[in-house]
Amino acid sequence: MTPIITAFENSPDEGRDLARDMRLRWAFEEVGQPYEVRLLSFAAMKAPAHLALHPFGQIPTYQEGDLVLFETGAILLHIAGAHAGLLPADANARARATAWVFAALNTVEPPIVEREAAGYAERDKPWHRERLPMLDARVATRLDQLSARLGGADWLDGAFSAGDLAMVTVLQRLKGSALLDAHANLAGYVARGEARPAYKRAFEAQLEVFRAARRG
Ligand SMILES: N[C@@H](CCC(=O)N[C@@H](CS)C(=O)NCC(=O)O)C(=O)O
Incomplete structure (x- = not known):
């Protein structure tokens, strides 16, 4: 299916x-x-039919027969568990790759998203300028630590895994920022992820949605 x-x-x-x-x-x-994509407007995301699939009215969701999932981490691990290619065969290496998925989404993504959200939701607040250095510092701390762990390796723990996929997509939010560029190994890590043929196919498919909408 x-x-x-x-x-x-x-x-x-x-x-x-x-x-x-x-x-x-x-x-x-x-x-x-292979997969199919159902496109939603913002209004449809908040309507009862979608809320029945996703309690927070967000994208993406995943449906396969009777199974409905939300949260990209859970869906990513579901896909990785059902097919070869994103989790190592060795049980300990598999557990470590899973830990990196959680690290990406629970430890690295939150300060990055918080900083990004401050940029568009709090820009007009009188305290915004004072708060920004604190948000930058929180991101910088995580990047320093991640950079130290990655060192000169290509991927976080041996071969490319679901953990790298999650981490690269999290770091992409900082592309072009001084915060990411301060760590050549992390910028290179993101570039390595984006150079993968599978990434390029996915990127093209996502971009095509925008192109098609513009064509009308
Ligand atoms: N933790 C969730 C976050 C999902 C999320 O933030 N989705 C965004 C799009 S990337 C969204 O639907 N934003 C619109 C909204 O929250 O109303 C996940 O990883 O699936």
């Missing part, structure tokens, strides 16, 4: 890979699993 995911009909980033359906598209491409 072909899994169906949901994605933005009109992505705020105009299809440039930041919407989180990208993680799932990339995972499907890595493991060679």
Whole structure:
């Protein structure tokens, strides 16, 4: 059965890979699993039919027969568990790759998203300028630590895994920022992820949604 995911009909980033359906598209491409995409407007995301699939009214969701999932980490691990290619065969290495998925989404992503959200939701507040250095410092701390761990390796723990896929998509939110550029190894890590053929296919598919919407 072909899994169906949901994605933005009109992505705020105009299809440039930041919407989180990208993680799932990339995972499907890595493991060679065909998938379908159901596009949603913002209004549809908050309507009862979608809230029945996703309690927080967000994208992406995953449907496969009777199974409905939300949260990209859970979906990524579900895809990785069902197909070869994103988790190592060795049980300990598999557990470590899973830990990196959680690290990406629970430890590295929150300060990055908080800083990004402050940029568009709090810009007009009198305290915004004072708060910004603190948000930058929180991100910088995580990047320093991640950079130290990655060192000169290509991937976080041996071969490319679901952990790297999650981490690269999290770090992409900082592309072009001084925070990421301060760590050549992390910038190189993101570039290595984006150079993977599976990533490129997923990126093209996501961008095509934006192009099609523009064509009308
Ligand atoms: N923790 C969730 C976050 C999902 C999320 O933030 N989705 C965004 C798009 S990338 C969204 O739907 N934003 C619109 C909204 O929250 O109303 C996950 O990883 O799946």
